[in-house]
Amino acid sequence: MADSDTKETKVKITPRAEDFPRWYTDVIAAAEMADYSPVKGCMVIRPWGYAIWETVQSTLDGMLKASGHQNAYFPLFIPESFLKREAEHVEGFSPELAVVTHAGGKKLEEPLVVRPTSETIIYDSFSHWIHSWRDLPLLINQWGNVVRWEMRTRLFLRTTEFLWQEGHTAHATHEEAEQEVLSILDKYRRLAEETMAIPVIPGVKSDSEKFAGARRTHAIEALMQDGKALQCGTSHDLGQNFSRVFGVKFLDAEGKEEYAWQTSWGVSTRLIGALIMVHGDDKGIVLPPNIAPLKVVFVPIWKNDAQRGELTAAASKMAEDLRAAGISSRVDDRDLRPAWRYYEWERKGVPLRIEIGPRDMEQSQVTMVRRDAEGKIAAPQAGIAATVGRMLGEIQKGMYEKARKFRDDNTFTVSDSKKFAEILTGKGGFVRAPWCGSAACEAKIKEETKGTIRVIPADAASHPGKCVACGEPAAMSPLFAVAY
Ligand SMILES: [Zn+2]
Numbered sequence: 001m002a003d004s005d006t007k008e009t010k011v012k013i014t015p016r017a018e019d020f021p022r023w024y025t026d027v028i029a030a031a032e033m034a035d036y037s038p039v040k041g042c043m044v045i046r047p048w049g050y051a052i053w054e055t056v057q058s059t060l061d062g063m064l065k066a067s068g069h070q071n072a073y074f075p076l077f078i079p080e081s082f083l084k085r086e087a088e089h090v091e092g093f094s095p096e097l098a099v100v101t102h103a104g105g106k107k108l109e110e111p112l113v114v115r116p117t118s119e120t121i122i123y124d125s126f127s128h129w130i131h132s133w134r135d136l137p138l139l140i141n142q143w144g145n146v147v148r149w150e151m152r153t154r155l156f157l158r159t160t161e162f163l164w165q166e167g168h169t170a171h172a173t174h175e176e177a178e179q180e181v182l183s184i185l186d187k188y189r190r191l192a193e194e195t196m197a198i199p200v201i202p203g204v205k206s207d208s209e210k211f212a213g214a215r216r217t218h219a220i221e222a223l224m225q226d227g228k229a230l231q232c233g234t235s236h237d238l239g240q241n242f243s244r245v246f247g248v249k250f251l252d253a254e255g256k257e258e259y260a261w262q263t264s265w266g267v268s269t270r271l272i273g274a275l276i277m278v279h280g281d282d283k284g285i286v287l288p289p290n291i292a293p294l295k296v297v298f299v300p301i302w303k304n305d306a307q308r309g310e311l312t313a314a315a316s317k318m319a320e321d322l323r324a325a326g327i328s329s330r331v332d333d334r335d336l337r338p339a340w341r342y343y344e345w346e347r348k349g350v351p352l353r354i355e356i357g358p359r360d361m362e363q364s365q366v367t368m369v370r371r372d373a374e375g376k377i378a379a380p381q382a383g384i385a386a387t388v389g390r391m392l393g394e395i396q397k398g399m400y401e402k403a404r405k406f407r408d409d410n411t412f413t414v415s416d417s418k419k420f421a422e423i424l425t426g427k428g429g430f431v432r433a434p435w436c437g438s439a440a441c442e443a444k445i446k447e448e449t450k451g452t453i454r455v456i457p458a459d460a461a462s463h464p465g466k467c468v469a470c471g472e473p474a475a476m477s478p479l480f481a482v483a484y
Contacts, residue, residue, distance in 0.1 A: 011347060015282045020226040025155070027276060030347040031285050034155045041153040041160035045269070048348055049156075051293030052272055053163060057143065059195050059290075060165065060267065063187045069139040069167065074121050076145075077112040082120040085245045089119065092212020096148040098160075114147040119213065119238070119264055122168045123246040130170060130260060132251045137180070138170040138260075156273035157230070157484050164268035170248055170260040174239070177261035181235045184265045185218045188233035196271065197288035197400040198222050198278050199407050200232055201430070201479060203455025208439050211264075215239035221454040221479070223407045224277035227428020229454045229481035232274050235265035273484070278403050279372075284347035286371050288399045289392040296322055296329035296388060297345045301338045301357040308333070315356050318366070318384045325385035327392065346371065351395050352388065372399055413477070417468040420480075424449035430481050434465030434474035441469035451480045 011030045014022040028034055033049030036042075045053065061071070077100065083090045098114040101107060115121070122140065130138060147161045167184060171177040185202055192198040200220035210217035214236035221229050242248070243259040252258050279286040289295050298319055300311035315331045322329040332341050338355070345353055355367040355376075366384070368377045372395050379387050410429035414420045420433045431451070435441060445468070446452050456478040463477035 013282060013284060016225065024277060027280050027284050028155050031349065041150055043155055043159045049272060052291060053269055055291050055293060056271055060191050064141050069141045071143065072140050073142055074118050076115055078115050078121045080111045080113050082124065083113055085120065086213050086242060089213035098147050098149055116146055116148045118142065118166055119242055123242050123248055126170055127247045130248055130250050133172050133253055136170060136172045136250060136260065137176060140169065141165055141167045156269055162269050164266050166264060166266045169263045172252065174261045177263050178237055180263045181218055181237045185220065185235040188220050188267055192220060192222065192232050193400065195290045196275055197396060197403060198274055199400065199404040201455060201457055203457040203479065205455060206442060206453045208442055209453060211236045213238065213241055215241065219455055222274050222278060223410060223430055227410060229430065229483040230274050231483065232271055233267040236263060238262040238264060279399060285349035287349035287351055289351045289396045292351050294328050294330060294350050295392055296327060296352045296354060297350050298329065298331045298354045298356060299338055299341050300333055301355055307358055311356050311361060314361060318381060321385045322388055325389060327385065327388060351392060370395055413463065415465045420468045421449050424451035424480065424482055428482055430479050432463060432477045432479055433468045434463065434477045436467035436470055436472045436474045441467055444469045450482045452483055453478045454481050454483060455479050
């Protein structure tokens with residue numbers, strides 16, 4: 001096997017306990033998910049990483065279409081003057097803008113901004129599309145890329161260019177817009193929890209953390225294995241801030257002119273960073289079956305060519321049965337030692353490996369190995385699709401439960417400011433603590449502990465107390481954490 005041995009390159013993954021950021025970078029490389037590019041801060045998404053993103057896309061796209069949203073596409077470039085029209089919006093984004101000043105060999109009359117988000121250019125279109133209350137609600141989604149010039153980048157978590165979807169809607173009343181914001185947030189929660197097995201906490205952002213130009217920002221937050229939080233999706237109530245600036249108006253049923261109430265919302269390739277940091281282990285990434293591009297891999301283990309043919313044929317037949325049942329699977333019959341084939345799929349996080357050797361064949365069985373657990377399980381070849389289907393369901397559920405237990409075990413309710421700082425500057429986690437509502441206290445907390453308000457959850461008001469920053473009465477306890 002001299003030829004094939006050259007492919008068996010050694011892959012090193014730093015243990016999580018030794019250096020978590022290093023581990024993160026190592027598993028992405030080991031799973032062949034993404035690379036840094038020649039352009040600083042930009043990312044090359046390799047096929048395995050992109051296949052995961054495609055599952056995110058198809059899952060969410062299905063949910064959005066079911067609720068009447070339509071996909072459209074708007075330009076990558078935005079006239080600079082558009083961005084300047086909404087004061088808060090431009091202030092929030094201007095440090096991160098990439099601007100095109102020259103094109104076609106000439107200096108442009110007006111510089112073009114490479115979109116950091118598309119509110120302004122999309123609402124210019126909305127102002128032409130919307131005339132009467134009959135045109136509402138307008139429910140638009142765009143799948144695309146955006147550019148935000150980042151100083152410190154990390155694959156999937158923060159890159160200069162990233163992929164996302166951005167939804168933009170217009171409604172006749174504020175109530176309808178608020179309903180939309182919450183219904184989208186719930187779709188994001190389902191995507192995270194049901195598809196990616198990532199437990200999340202929904203809530204409202206504080207004013208200092210809200211989207212630039214929004215009236216109110218809702219978000220879902222998840223806890224990573226290193227005790228830091230990651231924002232996994234946001235949904236904004238824009239009020240009439242943009243409709244007034246861009247003239248998104250309609251005639252109501254009485255013929256009176258009104259400004260539309262708007263929302264915008266998005267999730268990005270950041271979700272893949274969350275997936276890695278919530279489920280990964282020291283052997284690589286671990287994919288929940290519902291998001292895995294490949295759910296099952298068969299590894300035939302032969303000693304000679306005759307066996308190789310027989311085992312591969314049996315595995316191929318079973319793989320076909322799985323595919324007929326809607327379970328993606330493949331047979332890895334590459335001329336590599338079995339252990340090398342195991343490691344590769346382990347690093348890539350494939351939920352279930354099915355080994356088949358001569359002894360399995362004699363007994364009409366297979367040997368299954370779950371990626372999320374130790375040990376081997378023998379199962380009959382007959383009825384393989386039903387057995388595998390059941391097991392994938394167990395893996396999905398088990399991974400969610402495990403992540404939720406970790407999250408719950410690392411969520412603390414404190415009233416003492418010393419204890420509060422101790423957790424945030426120490427092992428981390430979510431900390432529910434009283435806050436008086438002042439931006440000054442929020443800033444002080446951030447300076448002293450690096451902790452920020454991740455969300456104000458629905459039950460925040462049921463935990464009043466004394467502000468952990470100033471000691472004054474606090475009507476609620478938001479959720480704090482150090483965040484990515
Ligand atoms: Zn305070």
